Amino acid sequence: MTAITDAAIRRPRFVLWLAGLLSVFWIVLVAVPSVFDVPTLNGLRIDTDPENMLAEDEPVRAFHNEMMAEFGLYDFIVVGVVEETHPNGVFNAQTLGDVLELARFAETIRWGNESAPEGVIASEILAPNRVDVVEQAGLGAVRFDWLMAEAPANDAEAIAVRDRALSIPTLSDTLVSGDGRAMALYIPIREKNDSYRVASRLREHIEAASSPAEFHITGLPIAQDQFGVEMFKQMAISAPAAMVLILVLMWLFFRNLSLVLAPMVVAMVSVVGAMGLLIATGQTVHIMSSMIPIFVMPIAVLDAVHILSDFYDRYPHIKNRRKTLNVVMSELWRPMLFTTLTTCAGFLSLALTPIPPVQVFGLFVAFGVFLAWLFTVTLIPAYIMCMPERAFAKFGNAGPQTNEKTVGSTSFLDRMLQPLGRFVVRRSWRVAVIFILAIGVAIVGLSRIEINDNPVKWFAEDHDIRVADRALNARFGGTYMAYLTLAPSSELTAAAAREDVLERLAALPGPEAAAFAAQLPSARSEASSFTGFLDTLAALADRRAAEPGANWLAWDDIALVIAQTRSTADVFKRPEMLTYLEGLQAHLTDLDQVGNTIALPDIVKTIHRELFESDPQAYRVPDTQRAIAQTLLSFQNSHRPQDLFRLVTPDYRRANVWVQLTSGDNQDMTAVLRAVDHYLEDNPPPLAVDHEWFGLTYINVIWQEKMVTGMAYALLGGFAAVLILMTALFRSFAWGVLSMIPLTVTIALIYGVIGLVGKDYDMPIAVLSSLSLGLAVDYAIHFAVRSRQIYDDVGDWTETARLAFGEPARAIVRNVIVIGAGFLPLLLSPLVPYQIVGVFISAILVSAGLASLLGLPALITLFQARLFKHTASNPDTGGPA
Structure with a gap:
């Protein structure tokens, strides 16, 4: 493998030109796809829809799409209007006038051609000028009228609008808040990816409103689509900021700006290569794949820091770049190769998950990691060889040299690390006990981990979408929709x-x-x-x-x-079945997670009441099927007869219950699922029915469950692959197991802390396990390989430990500081997944570094007789022990 580096050292300018040409080639594939007459070379495609976390043929997803079409349902944006200053809330002439103008403006938001327009579906908007109120028109007759066809002329008319809306169960707590002070508009869109553009136009119109009312825009589609827009801003801001900080930290260590630019070049080329291939091959940039640069960058810099650290310590004694690089690469090529293989194995294990975007993410991160290794072992040496000799005049750590392989130091890091090394060797049992206690704490924390996710919570607390979410879900029945369908268990023959x-x-x-x-x-x-x-x-x-x-x-x-x-085929015209649905609705609304439900009994009871001249006693399910049929026939004379078939199929054999949740958390949706299961089990319906769920809130639960299960398999598969690779590297099962201990402690401790602090196990946390796998084993490999090499020279473990806590330990600490602190700028991002990545990359680096520097030497001390039973014959190979 050193032949690759030797070639780069001999022809450095060729290597630099080749890297530059490859980068330009990848950029061209992305930016100018039309140049290539190849169908797979598509332009940039962005998709932030969590529905696509499931495969297209996934039964749950297929059923969701089937039912959305069956009931004529669409995803929608919610616009909430809240007025805190007026005593009647939004129900004053000025505010309702602005609401009506906004509703009418929303109807015009369309683009594309006339045959297939995109944007808002005007006919399906739920707004005061687009919904009916039903009123009695004499005994046995009803009439329908728009809730607010024109803006009210005065506050009295505005209050009348409120009172009429609150008398209709399908509007109360949905269109009008239960306290009668706020209003919501539900704006359906043809495609979820249209939501950001629609919301942007709504915001532009709202800015011109004269009312002092607050206008909030929220809903799952807008949260998902806006995340897609903002994640690219963060890729353009947070990632470069992280790289600048990494550059500054490396300069503080190595004091040579030209030299520390080399790892930045490696990271940039690796990221461009991974993302360029992703886009050029027609893959969609999803929530997961948008984070590829964030994952590739720290891994790309890791090995480069090891090389620079070793070069920094050795160059002052050798005084020749070529010879120094040969010494450095002869020691580092093996651990760098195997850390690359283990990291790739960790990310390739994501192919075991049943989530297509996660599979793509794992594949292209692995490709980026491979590129990082390739450019590290070629581009870094070539870059150093192209620098002028005078750039190294005062370069390096000029501490005392004991031999060509081991270098001492009097630096601050050495003064810190040498006492640490002595403590670990002399108190190895204490360190082992600390590790055992850490595992115990981790197990307690792991038992407390709760699986939960919510796309709205991908934004910071003070983000407009989070503010809107809190404001509207505190006043209305809920902006998170889930749909429960019921149909007879067997077909009539x-x-x-x-x-x-x-x-x-x-x-x-x-x-x-x-x-x-x-x-x-x-x-x-x-x-x-x-x-x-x-x-x-x-x-x-x-x-x-x-x-x-x-x-x-x-x-x-x-x-x-x-x-x-x-x-008898009209199952949901039967009084007993509608009464059962009514009971199910009551049970649902009693749940803390559910704010409101809408189902067929609401329409039937409302029409029945008005047929009896608004008699409150008539607000019930009629006793006969004929009477129910009459209420349904009356409703079909309304302005929106199609709304009936949002709740039941035309053959009345499948009912649809709209369930409004005040939270999009998976845990809340799961609690509702369990409550319905228990209710149906404890209260059998008059006719046996099957029930199924659909809707975005429900789909989020399903893909999250698949994510957790898939990540568990991926982690186990990656763990096994890494163990096999470690055993092959050391040609010893004992050394392989030993080197897995820091990895095991790191992963257990990180996720144990997550459970202890109450952080939800969500998508970013799940995927970070693969990064933990790759980074945690990196330091163990470097420390173990270098320790074995040193032991082959000195033949004594105590002396080996002293020297191992020299350059090898310094490289590890430099890596921990550079990468751990370098990604803290991600905490400034308004996107929570980026914040989580920033925190956990730092936590993983610190934990993995400590686990390797404390655990490995302590365990080697305890088991040195077994581990060094046979010494290696060739120190450059890390050969058999």
């Missing part, structure tokens, strides 16, 4: 129709009914479906009734029997 008709005919008097029953056709031969069989019977009865001398009264009774059997 022709045979069931035949049996039902025979039973009803047997109750009729007269010879006609008996004769018709005797001649009833076979269900198998005449029709295969319930309704098809009844159609056949109806036609047969009509022919018999038309025969000369037929008793038309008897045949009318037979026709009624067929109609009664047909009505």
